[in-house]
Amino acid sequence: MRGPVKIVATVGPSSASASILAQMLSLGVDVARINTSHGSVDQWSSMLESLRRAEEAVGKRVGVAVDLEGPRVRTSNSALVKLEKGDLVTLGYMEGDIPVDSKQFFEALDEGDIVLLDDGKIALQVESVEGFQVKARVIEGGVLGPRKGVVVRGKEPDLPPLTARDRSALEFFADKGVSHVYVSFARSAEHVEKVRSIIRS
Structure with missing residues (x-):
């Protein structure tokens, strides 16, 4: 038998206001996902504040999922x-x-x-x-x-399990009442344990 379905919604530029988040929570969102690939500490903090105001307005508490960027190789071009x-x-x-x-x-x-x-x-x-x-x-x-x-194709560069940005995100969210941490591009159990050790510390 399947367990209960949970709705996870990403908080982004178009959904970061308390009024929009309140509507989302009213429609059944159970977990608010913050993608740390984008934004800054100030923006993440603003998202959390808006979410807490939305929770108060709706009378509902939801989980907060922090999605780490992970050690992904990216282009650094600024133009198309x-x-x-x-x-x-x-x-x-x-x-x-x-x-x-x-x-x-x-x-x-x-x-x-x-x-x-x-x-x-x-x-x-x-x-x-x-x-x-x-x-x-x-x-x-x-x-x-x-x-x-x-x-x-067919190869994996030898990348560290966490980036400096991931560490900064974990340090910021550690005492913010986060319920989930998504570890992106994990390639071994060691990578997951590394995240757990930082959270515990």
Whole structure:
């Protein structure tokens, strides 16, 4: 038999006011999710304050889920980048046509690897690797927005279990009455235990 269904709703720019959150709670939301991939401590604090006001208005307490960004490799471009099939582009650590925010990403690359951007919407094939700079051919084009995910097909860079941003988020939320912590991109039980140890401390 299945357990009771819980509704989890993300608190974001369009839903962060107390009035909107009150409507969401009235319609059945059980858990409010705060995605720490976006925003700042000040914005997260404002979201929590709005949520508490909404709870008082509706007379209902809900869970608060903190979703950690996790050690995800992302592009660090601030503007849109148009990529057409056949283009030869440069990926570099914080530089190049497609800047990438992780040195470990480059350490995992070899000639012939397929690099997928933005959840696989864009695909590149590596032609050469020189330190923290890579030449790659676009095999599936598109428009690349800022801070999109980067993965290498069939490989995992050796990334730490938590980023500095994750630690800051955990420290901020530790005494804020949070009910859930979502550990993104966990690759072993050790990663989960690391989060638990920080929360306990």
